[in-house]
Amino acid sequence: MxxxxxxxxxxxxxxxxxxxxxEVAHWFPGHMAKGLRQMRASLKNTDCIVEIHDARIPFSGRNPLFQENLDVRPHLLVLNKMDLADTSKKSSILKQLEREGVKNVLFTDCLKQRDESVKKIIPFVTRLIESAPRFHREETRSYCLMVIGVPNVGKSSLINALRRTYLKKGKASKVGGEPGITKAVLTKIQVCERPIIHLLDTPGVLPPRxxxxxxxxxxxxxxxxxxxxxxxxxxxxxxxxxxxxxxxxxxxxxxxxxxxxxxxxxxxxxxxxxxxxxxxxxxxxxxxxxxxxxxxxxxxxxxxxxxxxxxxxxxxxxxx
Ligand SMILES: Nc1nc2c(ncn2[C@@H]2O[C@H](COP(=O)(O)OP(=O)(O)O)[C@@H](O)[C@H]2O)c(=O)[nH]1
Ligand SMILES: [Mg+2]
Missing domain, CATH: 1.10.1580.10 (Conserved Hypothetical Protein Ylqf; Chain: A; domain 2)
Structure with a gap:
């Protein structure tokens, strides 16, 4: 109103x-070092980082820890919970993010069934990966994505939304039905056929900055x-x-x-x-x-x- x-x-x-x-010193529990170590290991095999953050605070709290990987890996910032955010000044938000070096941004609402914005993620990411210089597994046309972000921004919801979008295509049972692939789908979700794109099903949790x-x-x-x-x-x-x-x-x-x-x-x-x-x-x-x-x-x-x-x-x- x-x-x-x-x-x-x-x-x-x-x-x-x-x-x-x-003082802010004790506002975030320091139990995340182990998680960060594991995440670094997973990042090695990641072709694109999908960072998710709350659209109401596009500049506050994002953790720069993984930024060291940004130079070599494409990065998409997903500003989620757009249903709660006043996005009337979207263009100045995008401009300011670009000044900070964040060029690839999408707004999403992960709770909305069949949200059009969620559907844009995979084509966007495919474009990013294919236009970036490859840095490992030169021969394979198979990419891996990792969702990361600070707690409660909707990482799990985004993974579920992507899973919903992908599984709806009816390929899931086929994938799961083949021995040897079944194991892979426990930790990786295939979200695209051509090229083959997987998503790690556990997101990386970063402490907020x-x-x-x-x-x-x-x-x-x-x-x-x-x-x-x-x-x-x-x-x-x-x-x-x-x-x-x-x-x-x-x-x-x-x-x-x-x-x-x-x-x-x-x-x-x-x-x-x-x-x-x-x-x-x-x-x-x-x-x-x-x-x-x-x-x-x-x-x-x-x-x-x-x-x-x-x-x-x-x-x-x-x-x-
Ligand atoms: N309004 C709104 N709530 C969302 C959205 N995405 C996630 N949530 C809610 O935010 C909370 C945290 O989501 P979750 O996926 O568990 O976040 P995670 O901790 O990053 O994995 C849950 O209560 C979700 O229902 C969204 O796009 N809009
Ligand atoms: Mg979660």
Missing amino acids: RIPHTSLGAATFRTVFEFGER IENVETGMKLALCGTILDHLVGEDIMADYLLFSLNRLQQFGYVEKYSLEAPCDDIQHVLKHIAVNLGKTQRVKALTGVGDITIKIPNYTAAAYDFIRAFRKGELGKVMMDL
């Missing part, structure tokens, strides 16, 4: 977000960092700040607020009451204990964040 400026009344919004003393607290906050809102490591209260506040900055006022209608508002306590109180999420607490008074009902701010913050992730508060572009 976009509310015209004139009806905003006296609403004034913060122009900067105060992050306080927070968290340059600063704001990047961390965006990554957390998109579900890439565990909520409790960042804190739901500050995430909810940063979400409100962002929605107001983007003039995306869907929350006003969703939670029956009178007007857009920049005060998170006020908004959360409203959400809590609206959803019946209140808690009883004992209070000591001069005349004895009484039980009072207070809004459950944590539950409200959760609901606010969950609604955002489902797209119920409108589409956003957090990086522009």
